Amino acid sequence: MGTSVIRNLFLTACSLVLALSGAASAGEPIKIGTTQALTGHYAEFGIEQLRGLQMWVADVNSRGALLGRPVELVHYDDGSRSARAEDGVRKLIEEDKVDFLVGPYSSALTLRASAVAEKHNFPMVASAASSEEIWSRGYRNIFGIDTPAENYLKGLQAAIDAGAKTVALVYAETPFAEDTAVGVRKKAEASGIKIVMDESYAPERLDFTAMAESFARLDADIILGISYLEDSIAIVRAIRKTGVKPMMLAFTVGPALREFGDRLGKDAEGVVGVVQWLRSVPLPGAQDFAYRYRKRYGQNPGVHAAIGYSAGQVIEAAVRLAGTTEHDAVREQLRTMYFRSLLGKYNTDDSGRQVGKTNYLLQWQENQRRLIAPAELAEREFIYPLP
Numbered sequence: 001m002g003t004s005v006i007r008n009l010f011l012t013a014c015s016l017v018l019a020l021s022g023a024a025s026a027g028e029p030i031k032i033g034t035t036q037a038l039t040g041h042y043a044e045f046g047i048e049q050l051r052g053l054q055m056w057v058a059d060v061n062s063r064g065a066l067l068g069r070p071v072e073l074v075h076y077d078d079g080s081r082s083a084r085a086e087d088g089v090r091k092l093i094e095e096d097k098v099d100f101l102v103g104p105y106s107s108a109l110t111l112r113a114s115a116v117a118e119k120h121n122f123p124m125v126a127s128a129a130s131s132e133e134i135w136s137r138g139y140r141n142i143f144g145i146d147t148p149a150e151n152y153l154k155g156l157q158a159a160i161d162a163g164a165k166t167v168a169l170v171y172a173e174t175p176f177a178e179d180t181a182v183g184v185r186k187k188a189e190a191s192g193i194k195i196v197m198d199e200s201y202a203p204e205r206l207d208f209t210a211m212a213e214s215f216a217r218l219d220a221d222i223i224l225g226i227s228y229l230e231d232s233i234a235i236v237r238a239i240r241k242t243g244v245k246p247m248m249l250a251f252t253v254g255p256a257l258r259e260f261g262d263r264l265g266k267d268a269e270g271v272v273g274v275v276q277w278l279r280s281v282p283l284p285g286a287q288d289f290a291y292r293y294r295k296r297y298g299q300n301p302g303v304h305a306a307i308g309y310s311a312g313q314v315i316e317a318a319v320r321l322a323g324t325t326e327h328d329a330v331r332e333q334l335r336t337m338y339f340r341s342l343l344g345k346y347n348t349d350d351s352g353r354q355v356g357k358t359n360y361l362l363q364w365q366e367n368q369r370r371l372i373a374p375a376e377l378a379e380r381e382f383i384y385p386l387p
Helices: 003-026 043-062 082-094 107-119 154-161 175-191 209-218 229-242 258-268 286-297 303-322 327-336
Strands: 030-036 071-077 100-102 124-126 142-144 166-172 194-201 222-226 248-252 272-275 339-341 344-346 360-365 368-373
Touching: 030 043, 030 082, 030 303, 043 071, 043 286, 043 303, 071 082, 082 100, 082 107, 100 303, 107 124, 107 142, 107 175, 124 303, 154 175, 154 222, 154 248, 154 368, 166 175, 166 209, 175 194, 175 222, 194 209, 209 229, 222 229, 229 248, 229 258, 258 360, 258 368, 272 368, 286 303, 303 327, 303 339, 303 344
Parallel strands: 030 071, 030 100, 100 124, 124 142, 166 194, 166 222, 222 248, 248 272
Antiparallel strands: 272 360, 339 344, 360 368
């Protein structure tokens, strides 16, 4: 065999190896990393967010993957603790070599986790995190999909329009709750509503007997709790036991969950909640998502499942628009793109703060979560004052 023939065979073999190598590289998974609260204080929310993310991964892979590559989800339980979220994100970046990050549940955990992402110049899509502090640090790698805390309670205009004049405000000592309380104070001042009680409490507190007695003395039109699940349930129980009857009883987070009504029973009737998503809201994909989620997990999705799914959708849209997983290109899309996810409009300002999303108002009526505001989407009328 001549030298030229051997050389040509060698070059052909090299080309084949390179081609196969490129194909293998193209088939490597795009890794999405996250920590979620699968145990601890926020477990109800973290489990739902993880399920939503897992469902998105299954969907994107069934559609033929992303840029020709399968998507893989790598996740850790952060135990509802900031330090574990921080350690988990560091491990995802340094050891697991993920491509992109989805933030954990809660503003407190996201503050710590996003600091690690920023240090590594690593894009992170925040899930259920809305504290203004997250967006005020000058970071370039954190992008929110949730409504900012100060805008969280715009839906309470319904009570103001109905004639409410006074509000008793109580809130957990967390970044989200404290920022939301700032928004309530601004809203009250602008609307001429008098705040007759403004009191914080430790997030783990579950005895609200003394607080309920204060509610009875003050007789506020609105009792508003910026709270989570366990504390909102405990506050309602204390209020019902004391016999306090405000014209409106409202909370963040807790009333959006089916468990809120299951555990409170008839005591949940009339309670109002602020929520980012409901399956009954006539938005594209809501009913389909709810149906498929129920088949997959055996129960209806709550808002946090939709948040987890939407975080994946946002990453997918940014990667497809960029045409690459290169961080600079994807980061630019996350900063500038306009997109409608399952959760609603995605549109951030230069800080990564979400400015496109608005919230809804629900009310527990006949043991169901019913959408009551905004008026153009409402499925039931707002019951005010409570009987």
